[in-house]
Amino acid sequence: MTQRRALVVRGGWEGHQPVEATDLFIPYLEGNGYTVRVEGSTEIYADAAEMADTDLVVQCVTMSQITSDQVAGLSAAVAAGTGLTGWHGGIVDSFRASSEYLHLVGGQFATHPGKEPCERHGGAEDNFLPHTVAITDLGREHPITTGVEDFDLVTEQYWVLHDDLIDVLATTTHPTRAWHPWQRPVTSPAIWTRVWGAGRIVVTTPGHSLDVLEHPSVRTVIERGMVWATRIASA
Template sequence: MSYARRRALIVRGGLEGYSPVQTTDLFLPFLDRHGFDVVIEDCLEVYEDEKFLAETDLVVQCWPGGEITPKESAGLRAAVRSGMGLAGWGAGLVDAFREDFDYQLLVGGRFQLDPSESGRRRVRLAAEHSDHPVISGLSDFEVRSERYWPLSDPLIDVLATVTFDGDENRPGVASVPAVWTRTWGRGRVFASVFGHAPDDFDTPQVRALTERGLLWASR
């Protein structure tokens, strides 16, 4: 018996220092194994193609920084609202198009960089979402990363958090979202703060939850 394959669109570009090509390349074999035909675009104009997006099941975006036009932004949001999935990680999703509030609301969060040296961070999975397909069966883990402080929509489903100790500016301990999902109309969005560089995905849990996030978000 043959099964229809789905379409995944990878949109990558922006600031090269964040390795948009190298990180998205890591997931090409995974997507192929799970029945996706992959199309790669290095421009945002594809978000204006309503017919093409209507036939696309998943967009994996890795576009750190940059600007998006109102028409491109509206096209992306409309496609997700109609059922197309959106997924991404790090600055490629959570720090893209900082001037576009509607895009940030779609994603559910935006990086507010809190400069600090890289260090070990404990990632705690949300017990109340332990049965969510993205994190089911996984345990808390550690990563080495900079400290990013995302501003987030309170209506997202936070699947994992990172806790920061207090300092001279904020004397209290604070936990902030690190991995989350949300629905947008009939579509789904998966976001993770991890993925600044390809070796971030050497951590098995980061790789696993990202792969699961891609599948979960897809139409």
Template sequence: MVWGGWDRHEPQQTTERFAALLRDQGFDVTVTGDLDVYLDADLLARQAVIVQCVTMSTITPEQVKGLLNAVRGGVGFAGWHGGAGDSFRNTPDYQYMVGGQWVAHPGNIFEYTVQITADHAITRGLRDFAMHSEQYYLHTDPSNTVLATTTFTGEHDPWIAGTVMPVAWTRRYGQGRVAYCALGHVNADFEVMEARELVLRGLLWAAGQLD
């Protein structure tokens, strides 16, 4: 698990939350704040899943090459909110792997609904639920398998009224499984059971432990 970047997303706290949950599932979890871990091809190749929570940072060409090679070769990748969906704005190769990039959150913090839209191991048993947080507007890859969405009312930006936006998705990048969830602006957001489960199950799915 790799954390860093903008500290108002509470990357260390949220990473520690999911590190504990993964340990409860029997995983041997390593946590680091150093992107140079992506330079160690042998280490990455031994991982079931790479979990990243790094917002608005930069990554070197060598670091991103190491990450993408690992995922393409079969290592899973998963993350949430800006920690995976707004990580390296000047690195489109990374965005191509994740399947999307944050561009706006009109209205900032308010209550909205997340709709569960797919029958999938990640969503099974979950129902539509309310979030009081940022409603992410993303540019997304049409090849994603979308698991949950949210609909913009247009209250804050009228021209996007009725826009249905993916909230959680899975995809493949080479041989690797990729899972992303747009929820989780701060650690407290994961007190919402459904938000926490979407992320945790995404980590498990990306690791090949959930089908």
């Protein structure tokens, strides 16, 4: 069997620990028959030959910039069958100025609501809220999330703007609180897939820090998502 090729692209905002976070999953990929190439920038996306030989892209690049030829190269590769996956800001808060990238991924981080103002002290923990990731009916049958029960986290709870081309495997609901301006609970997708041409995309929004990535349910979803997103071999 031909060995599968994974490309790990990491960088951007250091607060999401792109090196340490992706290092958690490289052994899993290697142990499951992938050869892994690691890049510290998105320049490789513009290399059509390299992208055509890549079966899976694991991206962890929060914010940052991307050129038009790089995002066009990534989009073309996915449409041709290269898988794309990632977690948290590394995939859903990347390249905010690129509408082409947002169109590819299907959802964009908007905010993560915070604690009551009197409980904030200026650190990342100001936005760590207890919340539930609820598996949808589709998610209970999907190979990425089958057997995964609803689970609770205390971390950033992503509010995501999205379109309806995504297939939602799990959601999270933002309640109403006296210090927030919205007047009814808002449900956001927390885990989703997207089919783009011949390619598959998987987005997992939990993953702000290493302890969240090591949560058994989060890690299971990310690892299964890598396998599911990988290019489907030709018959």
